[in-house]
Amino acid sequence: MEDMSPIIRPTDDKAFAENIIIQNMSAYYNQLDMRWDTSLFAKQWGELDSYELIINASRVGLLCINHDENAYYIRELQIDQKWQRQGVGTAAIRYTEEIAKQAGIHLLRLRVFCINPASALYERMGFHVRKTEGGTHYMERRIL
Template sequence: MMPLIRPTNDKAYAENLICQNMAVYHKQLNMCWDPALFAKDWGELDSYELVINASRVGLLCINHDENAYYIRELQIDPQWQRQGLGSKAIRYVIETAQQADVNLIRLRVFCINPAIALYERMGFRVRKTEGETHYMERSIKETGNLVK
């Protein structure tokens, strides 16, 4: 199933989905959600909603510099997880980076997040770990086994 990936300015939807999906990790890591930091960061991101049959099913937030594209948020509604939407969103970022002639994609993920397996299947590798966070990246030129 191929989602429509379109720009969004709906900060409330984004914040709600992120809080919902990340609550278990925040609790396990004894972290608190920072709405002020989210509000500040929101204005600096290119944000997209994933839509299937006119229903929003996910969120993708990216930014970039001359060296890399950064996946800052990739959140899929729990009812739609494990259906390939995360892979499709990552491929969207890969295509966007290729068009901009940028060769790296980077992201951060909590060490306890099972999404690490998805990122590894999509060619990301852990470059460093600080505290409870993995810093991962992949080269666009890497064409390993990408999930279809």
């Protein structure tokens, strides 16, 4: 299958973001006996730089990032289930790397549930597990 390169553009559509996160994550939340917290999401939403990923004029994904002086953090990377495993997540990670590089920051970090198969994508892209705690891998990679 060819790699689809999404258009990545800023979004402030909180409802779209919340919907795709819940769609993708509810199975993990159920398995881990966690609850989605809309008010917490609303509070955190304002602190994130959020982007929608567009293919053929449809929104197929969400990328939310923020940073401190040491690292850029991928807070959400959600790809619509129909578009997973087609290079969209990879494109979003590369996009984040570019932003970080332009800011002079050479470290990317993210968290992923241990049971989430996306951790394999992150490992393929050079992330390694820094620590594992509470069913979550804390992963990072250097940007060269």
